[in-house]
Amino acid sequence: MSIPLKSQKEIEAIAVAGRILAKILKAVSREAKAGTKLSQLNKLAYQLTKKEGAEPAFLGYKPNGASKPFGASICASVNEVVVHGFPSDYKLQSGDVLKIDFGVEYKKFFADAAVTLGIGAISQEAKRLIKITRLALKKAVNQAKPGNHLEDLGWIIQKTSQSNGLKVIKSLTGHGVGLELHEDPTIYNFGRKGGGIELKPGMVLAIEPMFAISTEKIIQRPDESWATADDSLSAHFEHTVAITERGCKILTIDN
Numbered sequence: 001m002s003i004p005l006k007s008q009k010e011i012e013a014i015a016v017a018g019r020i021l022a023k024i025l026k027a028v029s030r031e032a033k034a035g036t037k038l039s040q041l042n043k044l045a046y047q048l049t050k051k052e053g054a055e056p057a058f059l060g061y062k063p064n065g066a067s068k069p070f071g072a073s074i075c076a077s078v079n080e081v082v083v084h085g086f087p088s089d090y091k092l093q094s095g096d097v098l099k100i101d102f103g104v105e106y107k108k109f110f111a112d113a114a115v116t117l118g119i120g121a122i123s124q125e126a127k128r129l130i131k132i133t134r135l136a137l138k139k140a141v142n143q144a145k146p147g148n149h150l151e152d153l154g155w156i157i158q159k160t161s162q163s164n165g166l167k168v169i170k171s172l173t174g175h176g177v178g179l180e181l182h183e184d185p186t187i188y189n190f191g192r193k194g195g196g197i198e199l200k201p202g203m204v205l206a207i208e209p210m211f212a213i214s215t216e217k218i219i220q221r222p223d224e225s226w227a228t229a230d231d232s233l234s235a236h237f238e239h240t241v242a243i244t245e246r247g248c249k250i251l252t253i254d255n
Helices: 008-030 038-051 124-143 150-163
Strands: 074-078 081-083 097-106 109-118 174-176 183-187 204-207 210-212 218-220 226-228 234-236 239-244 247-250
Touching: 008 038, 008 097, 008 109, 008 239, 008 247, 038 074, 038 097, 081 097, 081 210, 081 234, 097 124, 097 234, 109 124, 109 234, 124 150, 124 204, 124 210, 124 234, 124 239, 124 247, 150 183, 183 204
Parallel strands: none
Antiparallel strands: 074 081, 074 097, 081 226, 097 109, 109 239, 174 183, 174 204, 204 239, 210 234, 218 226, 239 247
C-alpha cells in the first residue's frame, strides 16, 4: 500500500478546500429544519460551492459499490440511512436525525467532512447517539499524530462505541484524501491498539466514525444508500486532518 505524503504546500492547499467546505456545511446546516426539503439543501450547497469558485466533489463521483455516479452535491441521509442518501424532495420532520456528508474540490485539491444534525425535538436516545459519535471523532483526531498507528484511530472509535452501548458500522470506512477524493489508506472504525502502519507527517486522512443504536449490520437500498439492517438510528461525523510534525491539524474547519 502506497500512501501519498503531502508537502506543506499541498496541505495548505487542501486546507483552503477544507475551509470552503466548512463554511458551506455550516450554512447548509443552518437551513436544515423541519419543513425543508433535502433537495433545497443540495441546491444551496451547489450554489455556494460554485460561488466560492470550487466544485462539489461528490457530484458525478462513482463510489465503491455503486452502479452509477452520484447525482448530487451532498449526501443527505435520514434516520436509519447511514451514508450515500440522495437529497430527494423529502421534507425534514421534527425528530429526524440528518447526516450531511460533503466534499469540495478546489484547484484540484480535495477535502471531505460530515456532520449529524437533530431536526426539531429529537429523542434523548438520538441526542446521546449524536453526542457519542461526535466524541468518537474527537478522540480519533487526538490519536492522529506521528508515532501512533493507523489502527489506533479505529481502536479508540470502537472503544468509544462499546463503552457507551452503541454499535460501530464496521463495513463503512474512512480514507486518505487530498489529491483525490478517496486515497489509501482505508481507515476502519475498529482495530487493535498499535496495529497497522505508522502515522507520519504528510499523511492527510478523512476520519469518519459511524455509529448505530442497535446493529453494526447495514444493507444497500435500491437508491444505493446504506441503511442499518434493523432500521435503528445512525450518526456520522467526519473531518479531514493532516498529520504534521506537531501533531494533528484539522483542515475542515472555518476559521
